[in-house]
Amino acid sequence: MTDYAFDFNGTACRALPSGGLFLPTHKVLCVSDLHLGKSDRIARRSGMMLPPYEVHETLTKLETDIEATQPQTIICLGDSFDDLDAALDLPDDMRMWLARLQAGRAWVWIEGNHDPGPVALGGTHLRDISIGTLIFQHIASQAVAEVSGHYHPKHRVAGRSRPAFLYDGKRLIMPAYGAYTGGLSSNTDVLRNLFSEQTIAILTGPKAIPVPVAKNRRPVRSGGRFY
Template sequence: MNNLRFTFCDMALMAMPSGALFLPEEAVLCVSDLHLGKSDRIARRSGRMLPPYEVQETLSKLEADILECAPQMVICLGDSFDDLEAANALTEDMQLWLARLQAGRRWVWIEGNHDPGPVDLGGAHMGEITVGTLAFRHIATGAPAEVSGHYHPKHRVAGRSRPAFLYDAQRLIMPAYGTYTGGLASHTADLRKLFDAPPMAIMTGRKAIAVPTA
């Protein structure tokens, strides 16, 4: 089994190698920072062309996680699109793919700083949502029992850096899920100031592995 089960704020969670978080008792799957349409946004704003396959790769990964977990609800934890124009520019094939993933389950788009308004792609648009003891929002506020994204944390072990979940007793920060997303090292001040003590990291990749950051 490549997933890692752990407990956070009295909730049973499962970190997946893909960077998704599953709440098995609530049948909720959470992913953060998909940044769909990033190649479109970069081309539109800078003229620099990137291979336009990140939407397909990210949705393929999400589809595999949905098939594995069979969630009743999917939470996209903000910055699901690289901007609102990128959301509107999704091809019809990609829109239909999203519709198939949404079928038969509740789908929640959490507001992010890249996508601060509603998108016409099905699902509900919310600023935050509470599931059990946990509050899901895009940017950490310092409140207890908080799951957030935004920072794209990465952790390095033995010279290799991987996207990672970071968590302590009261807050959990999700890794970026999207194909064309960078990352912020776990030791940087912007991340460390969010935690009362050095957090645990769960590194993604072939297997979800927990390691201390101290």
């Protein structure tokens, strides 16, 4: 088995190696920060051209996770699109692909800071949603049993940094799922201040691997753009 099963506030969870979170009891698959259309947004705003394959790569990964978990509900936990124009400019074949993935399932777009408004791509647009004992919203708050995204956490082990879930008894922050997303070190002050001494990082990659986060390391100043 390549995923990691754990309990968060009384809800059974499975962290997938891809960065998705599956709730088997509720048949919910959650993915965060897809940032679809990032290459398009960068081209529009800066004129810099990036290889236009990130939407295809991200949807391929999502389709693989859907086939593996067979969810009844999919939650996209904010910043699903790099901006609202990226959602409007999504190519027709990618729109059709999304429609196929949505067919027969409840699909929830959670409001993000990059995509604050509804998108005309099927599904329901919400600020947050409660599933079982958990609350799903884009940016961490003071809520207990909260699942969020936004920060794109990464954790370094043995000199290698990987996108990672971070969780303790109060909150869980998911890694970015999109192909063209950067990350923020788990040792930055902003993430350290959100978590307790009992924080666990679940590394993504070929296998989801849990490791404790040492809070006594010298923190890294938060800086740069991770989204």
